[in-house]
Amino acid sequence: MFDRLKQAFSSITSAVREKQLSGQDLDSAVFDFQISLIESDVAQSVAEALTTEVQKTLEGTRVDRSVDMAEVVGERLNASLEAAFARAGSVDIVSNVREKAKAGEPYVILFLGINGTGKTTTVAKFANFLKKNGLSVVCAAGDTHRPGAIEQLSEHAERLSLKVVSQRYGADPAAVGRDGVLYAKAHHVDCLLIDTAGRMQTNQNLMEEMSKIARVVRPDFRIFVADALTGNDAVSQAALFNQHVGFDGAILTKADADVRGGAALSIVYTTGKPVLFLGVGQGYDDLSPFDAKAFLGSITAR
Ligand SMILES: Nc1nc2c(ncn2[C@@H]2O[C@H](COP(=O)(O)OP(=O)(O)OP(=O)(O)O)[C@@H](O)[C@H]2O)c(=O)[nH]1
Ligand SMILES: [Mg+2]
Structure with a gap:
């Protein structure tokens, strides 16, 4: 890498x-x-x-x-x-989730990013990661646009023995998110992960829809998902989401195939937001915590 x-x-x-x-x-x-x-x-x-x-x-x-x-x-x-x-900086999501669980409230994470970057796969990997840390998780199928998106998330959830909150295609994703929050509260689930659409008629529509979900659901954390292989595009997308919706941390997927490495560096420099994890494959365990020290050590050979 x-x-x-x-x-x-x-x-x-x-x-x-x-x-x-x-x-x-x-x-x-x-x-x-x-x-x-x-x-x-x-x-x-x-x-x-x-x-x-x-x-x-x-x-x-x-x-x-x-x-x-x-x-x-x-x-x-x-x-x-x-x-x-x-x-x-850096963020310890597991302790943030635990902290909120102590207060009896679900921790809500909204996943953002353009189509094909790996959002849905990353939601599944993230759910797996939280479960392994002893936390309970529910997912919300907030991509009500792309045909097959709800089934895709549901299949992952079935394999991971997780519940998915969903509505029909064409439903308002903000309403799906709100249902997710109500479900998590009623069932005392520690963390809600909301998957979202990546493609809309225009980027403007996408930004408006994501902003609406964020306004309605008021997530505790917003994770921007980018495909490391898209390099500079990933950086422009980060700027776009950061400006219009805002995010708190990023996950870079497909790092397993990334020989260049500049995307992580550029996202951190240009948005000032930390990279939290790297996606390093298609399996549920292929999510590695991003260690900035190790990353810098490996690129600067120190
Ligand atoms: N090699 C590799 N492939 C990945 C990784 N993360 C996701 N993928 C693959 O990337 C493809 C797209 O992933 P999705 O999770 O469907 O992407 P998405 O952002 O939800 O796409 P839309 O729903 O269309 O917006 C799938 O084939 C995934 O298996 C990763 O870290 N490494
Ligand atoms: Mg998806």
Whole structure:
């Protein structure tokens, strides 16, 4: 996973070291770094910000022959990445759910994202994860648009021995969400997971519908689901949902097939929201908690 991003970070420090030793101009190394970030799915704005960090570091140390510029550049980049991930913070959903359960209230999670990113699969994986942590779960079939969507969620739920609250196709998803909340309250279920549609006539309609569900249901947490393989698109979608509906954390699916790795970095940088989990396959256990430290360690080889 994420090999390209790792390569981009290691190539800038080795290029700086080589050029410094041979007294060559460093501008081309900085330019190559920016290109390799973009090729690793790092959003343009984030690639520019990181390149500026490198440039500033080089300007600040160029005169001093005694310092190892490559080392300084590596440290500056690490510090910048660490700061972005620290700003986004982290969330312990299991303890949040437990906390609310103590007060006798269900914890409501709304899943958001465009079509095909893996929302429904992720709802099932997330339900499995909560169950394994000793929590009770119910799902609501909030995608009342796509033919087969209700059956798809119901099949997952059956395999996981979970209840699904649903209505007919064409029903108001906000009403389905509200039914879910009422069911969870009446049956003392710890957590309600609401699946939603990803495709509507227009993105504007999708945003309006998601905002309406959020207004009616007032979820405790909104999870944005993105497909890591779509790279920069995932970042634009994150910006769209963050602006129009708002979300509290992201899950990146299909990370098992993602060799580039820039999506996680870019979503954290551009939205300031944490990545919570990575989807790493199609099985119910293929959901790994996202460890920012380990991620940074793997891409910066520290
Ligand atoms: N390899 C891999 N495949 C995944 C992962 N997550 C989801 N998928 C696959 O992606 C496809 C789409 O998943 P869905 O869960 O149906 O996506 P969705 O967002 O609900 O799609 P719509 O309901 O059409 O909006 C399915 O074939 C999933 O098995 C993952 O982490 N890794
Ligand atoms: Mg779906």
